[in-house]
Amino acid sequence: MALIDLANPTRFMALAGRILPWLWAATAVVLGVGLYLALFVAPPDYQQGETVKIMFIHVPAAWLSMFGYGLMAASALGTLVWRHPLADVAAKAIAPVGAAFTLIALVTGSLWGKPMWGTWWVWDARLTSVFVLFLMYLGLIALWSAVEDPNRAGRVAAVLILVGSVNIPIIKFSVDWWNTLHQPASVFRMGGSTIDASLLYPLFICAVGATLLFLALALMAMRNEILRRRIRALELVAVASASGAAA
């Protein structure tokens, strides 16, 4: 099947239906192994002690909060440049999943910050920019709900998504550009990771598992959105038929 064939929503529905059981199975296995290693095998950190266990959910959630927005930005380009029929569906479906993972990053970060920093929250660059990302997700969800015509809502949302994507490099480099309470990059950095392998491998496995979970949820939400648009089209057909019969 050519990639362009996926532009057809019916074919996409069928393919997603076949992929989803395997995706859920892979999610269960990878996330299960990752969490087992994180909770029962990984040693305590020499400075943070057992609170480092929060890292195994906080860091993947934080990565996926940005990954989700990146996917939405790519979808926004698909909507505006190529008018791909599934691009807006993807962006709209990913938004609540991205918002949920951003909320997880904020909540777990706060729960990690209190014992390590002595405070639940500070308005520093990293924390504030991630909070802004969460508000952007909520704003986009509200926009899609407020505009009745999905095509019009999709075009407006696509422009807003692309404008908002300036926040992603700000989140990534905030710890380098400004003095923040948040630690600088310790996994993807010049010179290699500063995290010991005994903690790094469980972290990577948890991150892969969380990514599979994200993709499974997003695919399910995409299928729902395609059905919603199909229903809207049928309702328009019903109204047109009723008008034609009355005339």
Next chain:
Amino acid sequence: MIDLGNHASFILAAYGATVVIVIALALWIVLDGRAQRRRLAALEARGIRRRSAKGGSAS
């Protein structure tokens, strides 16, 4: 049982909050999917079909 040290409550709260958020999201997506399928089935039961549809199922 693993020993989570002095900050066990923070660790358990972080994992608990994550589980609650993920389950709430998954439940919302599943229930939304069921609601859409019910609405689609009701429309098709009334004989309303897309012009492009040739008797295929919607799922």
